[in-house]
Amino acid sequence: MNKVYALIGPPASGKTNILQELAHYAIPEMVSHTTRKPRPDEKHGVHYYFVSKDEFQKYELIERVEYSGNLYGLSKTEVLDKVKRCPVSMVATETNGLTQLKKLLANRLESIFIMVDYDTVIARMINRGDDNTLINRRIEYANRTGEFNQWNTANYVVKNTGALAVAVRQVLAIIGKVTLPDKVDLASDGVLTPSEAKSQDKSV
Ligand SMILES: Nc1ncnc2c1ncn2[C@@H]1O[C@H](COP(=O)(O)OP(=O)(O)OP(=O)(O)O)[C@@H](O)[C@H]1O
Numbered sequence: 001m002n003k004v005y006a007l008i009g010p011p012a013s014g015k016t017n018i019l020q021e022l023a024h025y026a027i028p029e030m031v032s033h034t035t036r037k038p039r040p041d042e043k044h045g046v047h048y049y050f051v052s053k054d055e056f057q058k059y060e061l062i063e064r065v066e067y068s069g070n071l072y073g074l075s076k077t078e079v080l081d082k083v084k085r086c087p088v089s090m091v092a093t094e095t096n097g098l099t100q101l102k103k104l105l106a107n108r109l110e111s112i113f114i115m116v117d118y119d120t121v122i123a124r125m126i127n128r129g130d131d132n133t134l135i136n137r138r139i140e141y142a143n144r145t146g147e148f149n150q151w152n153t154a155n156y157v158v159k160n161t162g163a164l165a166v167a168v169r170q171v172l173a174i175i176g177k178v179t180l181p182d183k184v185d186l187a188s189d190g191v192l193t194p195s196e197a198k199s200q201d202k203s204v
């Protein structure tokens with residue numbers, strides 16, 4: 001059964017960055033439509049389909065939300081195409097989107113909560129160039145919709161307060177894309193178990 005993993009969590013927890021890294025492993029992301037203006041490094045069709053409010057109304061969306069004064073939504077075509085074609089696909093969404101996707105995808109969908117603390121969220125939003133009004137709106141939304149507490153209900157939790165690569169590796173492990181190296185034969189490597197060492201009178 002083809003699976004979809006939703007990355008959820010507070011603003012600036014790193015959902016977008018993690019999805020960008022996963023793209024290097026050929027793990028596709030469902031691209032949503034938004035009326036928000038692109039950030040400096042964002043590309044149309046990669047991070048979002050950036051559209052006007054009028055255009056936004058024309059798409060057949062399976063879910064939509066107003067978030068911080070902008071509209072966001074996933075088109076039916078985008079979701080069904082990815083579910084049909086891709087063994088694993090990813091999506092970043094806020095709370096309402098997750099609820100809608102669960103209704104549609106049922107047990108094809110699993111959620112991964114990207115956990116960061118409050119202070120880190122604020123610092124990253126300032127660093128990202130978000131202004132104070134936007135930061136306040138996003139924090140208010142996150143508090144109101146329980147985005148800091150979704151670890152309670154998510155299928156998986158990944159902490160993203162250290163190196164991004166660590167969080168990415170954990171997500172890869174959850175979605176079954178990390179293969180373990182071959183098991184090493186410790187005896188043939190000259191490493192002794194404690195009982196072997198004792199029998200050879202070597203301290204360990
Ligand atoms: N592990 C990390 N260490 C340091 N900075 C990070 C880490 N992960 C992400 N960031 C930075 O935090 C900021 C927010 O990341 P990102 O945009 O991926 O978060 P997001 O969860 O998608 O946010 P939003 O929900 O607000 O769109 C970015 O500037 C990003 O570079």
Ligand SMILES: Nc1nc2c(ncn2[C@@H]2O[C@H](COP(=O)(O)O)[C@@H](O)[C@H]2O)c(=O)[nH]1
Nearest residue numbers: 032036065067072073074092093094096097
């Ligand atoms: N319900 C939906 N939420 C979405 C969608 N695309 C993104 N998002 C979430 O919105 C916020 C804000 O994103 P930003 O890129 O403007 O900072 C974040 O939580 C995203 O995960 C969507 O199609 N539907």
